[in-house]
Amino acid sequence: MKPIQEVLIVGGGTAGWLTAAFLAKTLGTAAGGVKITLIESSEIGIIGVGEGTFPSIKGTLAAIGIDEACFIRACNATFKQGIRFDHWVRPPGTAGHDHYFHPFSAPSQRPGGPELLPYWLLGAARGNTAFAEAATLQKRVADASHGPKRFTDADFIGPLNYAYHFDAGRFAALLCEHGQSLGVQQLIGTVERVELAEDGAIGSVVTREHGSLTADLYIDCTGFRAALIGTALGSPFRNINDQLFVDRAVAVQVPYEGPDSQNHPIASYTISTAHEAGWTWDIGLQQRRGVGYVYSSRHTDDGRAEDVLRGYIGPAAETLSPRLLKLNVGYREVQWVKNCVAVGLSGGFLEPLESSGIGLIETAAYLVGFLFPADGNIAPAARQFNDQMKARYERIVDFVKMHYCLTQRSDTDFWRDNADPRSVPDSLREKLAMWRCRPPHRLDFVTDLEMYPPSSWQYVLHGMEFGCDISASRAAYPRIDDARKEFQMIRQLSEHALGDLPTHRALVERMCARA
Numbered sequence: 257m258k259p260i261q262e263v264l265i266v267g268g269g270t271a272g273w274l275t276a277a278f279l280a281k282t283l284g285t286a287a288g289g290v291k292i293t294l295i296e297s298s299e300i301g302i303i304g305v306g307e308g309t310f311p312s313i314k315g316t317l318a319a320i321g322i323d324e325a326c327f328i329r330a331c332n333a334t335f336k337q338g339i340r341f342d343h344w345v346r347p348p349g350t351a352g353h354d355h356y357f358h359p360f361s362a363p364s365q366r367p368g369g370p371e372l373l374p375y376w377l378l379g380a381a382r383g384n385t386a387f388a389e390a391a392t393l394q395k396r397v398a399d400a401s402h403g404p405k406r407f408t409d410a411d412f413i414g415p416l417n418y419a420y421h422f423d424a425g426r427f428a429a430l431l432c433e434h435g436q437s438l439g440v441q442q443l444i445g446t447v448e449r450v451e452l453a454e455d456g457a458i459g460s461v462v463t464r465e466h467g468s469l470t471a472d473l474y475i476d477c478t479g480f481r482a483a484l485i486g487t488a489l490g491s492p493f494r495n496i497n498d499q500l501f502v503d504r505a506v507a508v509q510v511p512y513e514g515p516d517s518q519n520h521p522i523a524s525y526t527i528s529t530a531h532e533a534g535w536t537w538d539i540g541l542q543q544r545r546g547v548g549y550v551y552s553s554r555h556t557d558d559g560r561a562e563d564v565l566r567g568y569i570g571p572a573a574e575t576l577s578p579r580l581l582k583l584n585v586g587y588r589e590v591q592w593v594k595n596c597v598a599v600g601l602s603g604g605f606l607e608p609l610e611s612s613g614i615g616l617i618e619t620a621a622y623l624v625g626f627l628f629p630a631d632g633n634i635a636p637a638a639r640q641f642n643d644q645m646k647a648r649y650e651r652i653v654d655f656v657k658m659h660y661c662l663t664q665r666s667d668t669d670f671w672r673d674n675a676d677p678r679s680v681p682d683s684l685r686e687k688l689a690m691w692r693c694r695p696p697h698r699l700d701f702v703t704d705l706e707m708y709p710p711s712s713w714q715y716v717l718h719g720m721e722f723g724c725d726i727s728a729s730r731a732a733y734p735r736i737d738d739a740r741k742e743f744q745m746i747r748q749l750s751e752h753a754l755g756d757l758p759t760h761r762a763l764v765e766r767m768c769a770r771a
């Protein structure tokens with residue numbers, strides 16, 4: 257076994273540079289440390305559309321040493337407090353709630369206070385207030401276009417939990433600059449061929465610009481091309497299009513309009529709107545929105561999809577030219593093969609409904625960094641990496657599918673097919689069956705394998721109006737008066753929070769000025 261002294265990352269998108277920065281920080285690149293080189297092609301662009309994140313990104317930015325204000329300024333970033341789902345339960349024009357919210361703050365629970373979800377199910381909250389609204393201040397705050405933190409709060413911390421929206425191209429550029437400052441060597445060049453060694457591992461990658469390059473560990477961050485893990489090593493791709501149907505996207509950048517566009521309020525959540533054969537994302541950045549329609553090519557065609565996108569955006573779309581993307585939906589069950597590990601789209605892609613893409617990159621980078629087999633004994637680290645990534649993917653598929661299969665929509669084949677139990681993974685069916693008579697509990701989840709905390713499952717489950725009847729165990733919930741007071745207090749606190757927290761735009765501008 258040869259110790260791992262040289263790592264070669266192929267690909268310079270979010271996956272490549274985030275992994276490079278994380279490894280440089282955790283492994284150290286000073287003399288005696290690991291030599292990390294990243295090669296990226298000037299001919300093949302980055303995908304450039306991952307603009308929504310999950311709160312884990314704060315820990316990652318802190319871990320690699322990026323200052324929050326510099327990040328906000330450099331990446332045209334804004335604060336994301338959750339996702340608003342419009343028309344996922346029922347189509348437009350039908351009676352009932354037309355949207356629900358998945359906030360990033362967990363339900364308020366004071367030490368010793370009652371757990372709120374069971375009492376919400378028992379009717380302790382006022383009227384028919386949705387669970388996410390009854391249990392946190394966040395919806396109230398985000399609906400009023402206020403930010404999740406005050407000017408004076410420390411980096412990555414605020415009274416409310418949050419992630420970011422940002423410009424993906426600018427994020428990759430910031431990470432590239434930062435990675436190099438941490439000692440990562442950048443090469444510009446295109447890998448044209450991969451040479452395999454006798455044992456089937458990668459022997460070298462051959463580039464036009466730099467000839468043959470060798471390393472002890474190769475990290476494949478070549479995006480959907482998967483040049484190393486797929487083309488060269490043939491690790492099978494598990495297509496899950498029979499469970500998650502969307503496989504294409506049309507995307508466009510929409511400038512804020514009007515004379516007052518620079519003061520336009522910025523939405524502090526992603527707006528995800530369900531349509532006939534998929535859904536649109538709508539993300540507010542500082543100077544523009546990023547909008548895209550992700551859809552199923554089995555249920556609509558590209559022309560109609562572009563019409564739906566244009567219809568959603570309105571007149572502002574008239575002069576814009578959307579970009580079409582074809583997506584491989586699924587993942588490789590084995591993402592680390594011999595001396596090559598895949599991070600990012602080369603390992604897999606699940607639709608961006610809950611921003612799992614960058615979250616999975618963060619996880620993969622942590623795992624490579626912390627399992628790093630410095631002595632060259634790769635096989636056990638690879639096994640652990642593969643087990644954990646596969647388990648994560650499976651759980652994310654369940655979580656994303658839950659948004660679809662609980663719909664009451666039956667207006668198109670897309671929604672009817674999504675509610676068909678044959679398209680629902682057994683693991684999700686089992687969870688949903690248990691939750692018919694009790695709320696999800698943290699014991700339902702294996703923390704280290706989950707991207708989404710139990711509260712996220714609860715918000716989506718009950719946002720989708722899932723029926724859960726806990727009347728048979730009513731005796732287990734005697735604190736209904738305490739719970740009523742708790743819900744009332746949350747309402748009062750949200751009034752106070754509106755006075756305490758700045759508007760979202762003011763917060764973003766102040767942070768940019770500080771950078």
Ligand code: FAD
Nearest residue numbers: 267268269270271297303306308447479600601608613614
């Ligand atoms: P890419 O960005 O494609 O980068 C590939 C890199 O490899 C490039 O630098 C390229 O030059 C290089 N390369 C390729 N081949 C070679 C070669 N032969 N030689 C040298 N270099 C090579 N994720 C989220 O978390 N949130 C979202 O909101 C979100 N939205 C998305 C929307 C859509 C429509 C899509 C498709 C994805 C979305 N994602 C989202 C996923 C996210 O975009 C990706 O996970 C993320 O950008 C990482 O991409 P990547 O770095 O793996 O690949």
